Amino acid sequence: MVGPFLPDDEKLPAIREALPSTAAGIYLNTGTCGPLPRETARAMAELEGIELRTGRADIAYWKDSEERMNEARAAVAAVLGTEPRRIALTHATTEGMNVATWAIDWRAGDKVVTTSLEHGGALAPLWALRSRLGVDVAIADIGVGGDPAEVLAALDRAITPETRLVCVSHVSWATGARLPIAEIVALAHSRGALVAVDGAQAVGAIPVSVEELDADFYAVPGQKWLLGPDGTGALYCAPAVLDRPRLTFAGYASFESLGLDLEGKLRLDARRFEVAGYHQPSVLGFARSTAWLSMYVGLNWIHERTARLAGEAAAMLAAVPGVEVITPRDHMAGLVTFRIAGWTPGPALRELSQRTLVIARTIPPLDAIRISVGFFNTDHELRRFRDGVALVAAHTPETIPHRPRIEVLRGGLE
Ligand SMILES: Cc1ncc(COP(=O)(O)O)c(C=O)c1O
Structure with missing residues (x-):
């Protein structure tokens, strides 16, 4: 097991290497479909x-x-x-x-x-x-x-x-x-x-x-x-x-x-x-x-890491002016659902996808966006996503700059 024996900064790259689609964007949609392990596909x-x-x-x-x-x-x-x-x-x-x-x-x-x-x-x-x-x-x-x-x-x-x-x-x-x-x-x-x-x-x-x-x-x-x-x-x-x-x-x-x-x-x-x-x-x-x-990964490690990352994601988003986190933070799992004031979820998620390459979804009955935080996500990815949300939340669909700033918000594994 890679699990208990390696510090996270060594374990995480090995895990992400084993899940190639985590490199396709900020993969925050396991609640729809998780990233397939290389070993499974093989x-x-x-x-x-x-x-x-x-x-x-x-x-x-x-x-x-x-x-x-x-x-x-x-x-x-x-x-x-x-x-x-x-x-x-x-x-x-x-x-x-x-x-x-x-x-x-x-x-x-x-x-x-x-x-x-x-x-x-x-x-x-x-x-x-x-x-x-x-x-x-x-x-x-x-x-x-x-x-x-x-x-x-x-x-x-x-x-x-x-x-x-x-x-x-x-x-x-x-x-x-x-x-x-x-x-x-x-x-x-x-x-x-x-x-x-x-x-x-x-x-x-x-x-x-x-x-x-x-x-x-x-x-x-x-x-x-x-x-x-x-x-x-x-x-x-x-x-x-x-x-x-x-x-x-x-x-x-x-x-x-x-x-x-x-x-x-x-x-x-x-x-x-x-x-x-x-x-x-x-x-x-x-x-x-x-x-x-x-x-290979270890269930305890997965559960603890998911709880920590999802909790921190919810807290980071809740601290962004104009963002309302719907997910009850004391009774949550890996999903975080939120709204951005002045935005409907479709256009907001389109902006976020262009600017941060996030892979997420909308929740139409709640007029909200949902992210699914997985054990394979990194703190850096969540901060980049939060920065993208802050950028969108600071604008309206009319005032947001048209040119996607992927080069600013994009970054590698920290
Ligand atoms: C709570 C819940 N139940 C059921 C489903 C449907 O899952 P499946 O496609 O495995 O039937 C989903 C997601 O699509 C879900 O989030």
Whole structure:
């Protein structure tokens, strides 16, 4: 591990060298897609070459594929603090949230509760649930302040004895607020409801122990903070969920055996929720990126560094006149969401991209800009970004000088 043994000024260049796209700009958009490790891309290309040359149909390939899937489940399980048999591989967070939503035997009068800060990946399955089965979806207004007591109070009002499922993000994609998941789970369980957590902005950014949180489902993407390829993800399924064989989609992978007479033996582990085939280079890439983080970089170091850098980024931005940081600084992860007075987020981010080469995104429902601060970012990058924000904030779209001053704000690794 490069982790504990090297000082940051030696470790960081090695890490950034292993993540080539960190040199493409100030990479502050891991919340959309993280930078791919060189090692991951190399392993995927190698497997693609093998597939091209020897095909994908022989028994050895099939056996290797099974091992790769096991490796990916084990790598994710290690990051989530659980066992591989509780992990189903998926193709996205959204797929995991769909599986969780449809793993319940919905009945007339049932209710599902979610919050006002969810991503479409959690909301879309609820839309389908409501339109297909008429299930009542209650949206608890948790505001943007992220105060845990207020979040809990809002959910306390929303969760009733009719609630069968609570769908909630660990970290809001919009405000970057970290929600009190363990307390939400305890509240929901005390009223007989299951909890499906959207972990898209949490896993790989903050420590997550699904068993300590006691979540029933916990959905994870590969492509964000775990730095894996697109089209990968995983779903943690608690023992309580695995004890009830409720499937909506099922495939041959769901069964130990399935006869022509439809007599079947369902798998006892989370693989029952895996329906069809997987793109093997992506599964390999997902496993490699995840293992690279935990075995090469070190999860504790990642979490501590992300917390420090993201906290400092929020503080630096908050100190810029005209900037309003929306992210609650005492309950945050790696995301920082902010507004610049006098600017709408699209033009402001365009200016920032031109002047600092930042890679970030806007959050349209909040009229804000979001940056995702990763362990691979440098203090110098964050200061350059802050300087760019200060420049934009000191002007209006009408008064800002037209010529981009990249040469002033651009700089190397410090
Ligand atoms: C909180 C949250 N949930 C879900 C998603 C969707 O993730 P995926 O593309 O893995 O389904 C995102 C980001 O795109 C997100 O930020």
